[in-house]
Amino acid sequence: xxxxxxxxxxxxxxxxxxxxxxxxxxxxxxxxxxxxxxxxxxxxxxxxxxxxxxxxxxxxxxxxxxxxxxxxxxxxxxxxxxxxxxxxxxxxxxxxxxxxxxxxxxxxxxxxxxxxxxxxxxxxxxxxxxxxxxxxxxxxxxxxxxxxxxxxxxxxxxxxxxxxxxxxxxxxxxxxxxxxxxxxxxxxxxxxxxxxxxxxxxxxxxxxxxxxxxxxxxxxxxxxxxxxxxxxxxxxxxxxxxxxxxxxxxxxxxxx
Amino acid sequence: xxxxxxxxxxxxxxxxxxxxxxxxxxxxxxxxxxxxxxxxxxxxxxxxxxxxxxxxxxxxxxxxxxxxxxxxxxxxxxxxxxxxxxxxxxxxxxxxxxxxxxxxxxxxxxxxxxxxxxxxxxxxxxxxxxxxxxxxxxxxxxxxxxxxxxxxxxxxxxxxxxxxxxxxxxxxxxxxxxxxxxxxxxxxxxxxxxxxxxxxxxxxxxxxxxxxxxxxxxxxxxxxxxxxxxxxxxxxxxxxxxxxxxxxxxxxxxxxxxxxxxxxxxxxxxxxxxxxxxxxxxxxxxxxxxxxxxxxxxxxxxxxxxxxxxxxxxxxxxxxxxxx
Numbered sequence: 132x133x134x135x136x137x138x139x140x141x142x143x144x145x146x147x148x149x150x151x152x153x154x155x156x157x158x159x160x161x162x163x164x165x166x167x168x169x170x171x172x173x174x175x176x177x178x179x180x181x182x183x184x185x186x187x188x189x190x191x192x193x194x195x196x197x198x199x200x201x202x203x204x205x206x207x208x209x210x211x212x213x214x215x216x217x218x219x220x221x222x223x224x225x226x227x228x229x230x231x232x233x234x235x236x237x238x239x240x241x242x243x244x245x246x247x248x249x250x251x252x253x254x255x256x257x258x259x260x261x262x263x264x265x266x267x268x269x270x271x272x273x274x275x276x277x278x279x280x281x282x283x284x285x286x287x288x289x290x291x292x293x294x295x296x297x298x299x300x301x302x303x304x305x306x307x308x309x310x311x312x313x314x315x316x317x318x319x320x321x322x323x324x325x326x327x328x329x330x331x332x333x334x335x336x337x338x339x340x341x342x343x344x345x346x347x348x349x350x351x352x353x354x355x356x357x358x359x360x361x362x363x364x365x366x367x368x369x370x371x372x373x374x375x376x377x378x379x380x381x382x383x384x385x386x387x
Numbered sequence: 388x389x390x391x392x393x394x395x396x397x398x399x400x401x402x403x404x405x406x407x408x409x410x411x412x413x414x415x416x417x418x419x420x421x422x423x424x425x426x427x428x429x430x431x432x433x434x435x436x437x438x439x440x441x442x443x444x445x446x447x448x449x450x451x452x453x454x455x456x457x458x459x460x461x462x463x464x465x466x467x468x469x470x471x472x473x474x475x476x477x478x479x480x481x482x483x484x485x486x487x488x489x490x491x492x493x494x495x496x497x498x499x500x501x502x503x504x505x506x507x508x509x510x511x512x513x514x515x516x517x518x519x520x521x522x523x524x525x526x527x528x529x530x531x532x533x534x535x536x537x538x539x540x541x542x543x544x545x546x547x548x549x550x551x552x553x554x555x556x557x558x559x560x561x562x563x564x565x566x567x568x569x570x571x572x573x574x575x576x577x578x579x580x581x582x583x584x585x586x587x588x589x590x591x592x593x594x595x596x597x598x599x600x601x602x603x604x605x606x607x608x609x610x611x612x613x614x615x616x617x618x619x620x621x622x623x624x625x626x627x628x629x630x631x632x633x634x635x636x637x638x639x640x641x642x643x644x645x646x647x648x649x650x651x652x653x654x655x656x657x658x659x660x661x662x663x664x665x666x667x668x669x670x671x672x673x674x675x676x677x678x679x680x681x682x683x684x685x686x687x688x689x690x691x692x693x694x695x696x697x698x699x700x701x702x703x704x705x706x707x708x709x710x711x
Contacts, residue, residue, distance in 0.1 A: 135492035142489040150477045226534075229437050230490040231462035363433035387439060 136236035143240025151248045154270045164258050168235055196260040197348035198321025204253050205341055208284040211245030212291015216301050225387050234383040245288040253280045268354050275351035282367040283344040289374030296381035317346045340370040389414050390542050390574040396445035398431050405431045407598035418568055420589035421578045424699040428598040429578035433440030433544050437467050450541050466535030467544040472527050476520040480530050491538035506532035524555035545577040582684040601691040613682040620648045620677050627672040644695055655679045
């Protein structure tokens with residue numbers, strides 16, 4: 132029975148990889164938005180332009196890149212989690228639900244698949260940004276950045292699965308995107324330091340897990356951050372842990 | 388030991404009773420059919436047996452395993468083909484089978500060998516590496532049947548296996564079902580609202596209506612209950628005709644539905660001339676059409692539920708409309 136569950140994790144991951152590699156349009160589509168943000172915001176706010184709260188020597192693009200990577204991970208991961216809904220819509224979920232494997236194994240497999248695809252896309256954005264003049268400070272910083280991407284991804288896949296397990300069909304999807312995911316992105320300080328926000332709004336930023344993700348990525352990649360890096364790591368770790376538990380719990384309770 | 392044992396099974400959805408205290412058994416190696424209109428509780432029963440839904444009350448065993456206490460054992464012993472497609476259409480046929488085989492923990496050699504066998508059984512060897520999105524409806528259904536068989540289940544559930552397929556494809560699927568029942572010695576439980584399907588495939592049929600089993604026997608025995616022949620008459624005004632026919636001594640049973648009056652008689656060919664002797668002028672009704680046939684499961688359904696399956700479905704879709 133145990134090997135069954137390991138196989139289940141592996142095959143859920145493999146399925147995600149195959150689907151990912153076959154849907155070129157999905158990959159290109161999900162990279163276009165962050166790419167345009169980088170291109171137009173990066174070029175629009177020319178070098179030398181400084182927001183209050185930014186280090187003097189940094190260009191705006193240096194500030195922007197970690198935020199955009201965080202955004203890419205946010206969107207691809209949440210989508211990977213919410214894709215449970217698509218499986219439900221196209222009936223495939225039933226095939227998974229009647230199999231003699233633990234539901235937690237199914238969730239873990241989906242998380243593994245989602246992390247892989249999200250990280251690939253995050254790394255692609257990082258590579259693109261290198262061509263636009265972005266510079267990574269150190270190899271250690273790069274490794275740390277991967278850790279942050281990983282943690283952001285785990286949390287938001289769990290979050291996506293939890294939401295999908297509670298939704299009846301795909302019609303609520305755009306609402307979720309507009310009223311939950313987009314605010315999470317905007318409030319995270321991907322575009323500007325959150326310290327510039329009025330204090331009542333800043334409060335929302337502080338409960339937004341992506342704030343710590345973007346800050347951690349910035350700390351790793353350009354060595355500039357608003358919070359201690361330790362706080363970023365701990366917050367994301369707790370968020371990821373809670374979301375995986377919640378996602379697994381709700382998915383296990385789901386009836387098809 | 389029977390492969391399926393159901394005792395006093397009840398399932399409620401928000402106060403609506405979908406399955407109302409049903410009990411039956413399915414023997415090893417049998418093709419058993421649940422025949423009934425949409426919304427009769429067939430799919431709910433199947434889902435409960437497949438551990439996808441919990442019963443409100445009652446108990447059920449599949450291959451001797453309790454559906455509540457031994458879920459994994461039940462899941463390992465059954466294969467299931469759902470009413471709506473449940474394939475990943477971005478994967479190829481072979482990949483769908485491989486996915487399934489791994490979920491059920493088959494080793495590599497068994498996976499490979501079994502894949503060949505089931506693909507051969509449903510005649511999809513040459514399409515195995517095509518993405519499922521390019522399959523026709525019939526091919527998808529065949530692939531699902533093949534997938535349901537991958538892990539050597541003892542029992543296979545087919546929920547409306549030919550729903551939405553054209554008549555020719557339907558007959559092909561029927562042949563596959565018969566073939567695998569014989570070749571694999573597998574117990575098959577299917578649901579259907581097609582009379583011909585139940586008649587052609589099933590060794591025993593349970594007629595289900597409003598969540599209750601109205602009758603359960605072999606198709607032949609069910610038809611023998613009615614016995615003899617059915618004479619179906621269209622007459623106006625129907626009421627007057629019904630009153631007259633009711634009094635005929637050679638009519639064993641009489642039922643009316645929509646525009647027809649059905650008479651159960653022995654040796655129907657001899658009775659039609661007797662019918663013609665009734666003087667319509669005197670009795671004030673007019674016969675428009677007369678039809679003589681052997682009883683079908685449709686007649687059996689009518690006999691036990693007082694309605695034809697089509698009428699039941701029509702009235703239910705009316706109800707749904709009002710509810711919306």
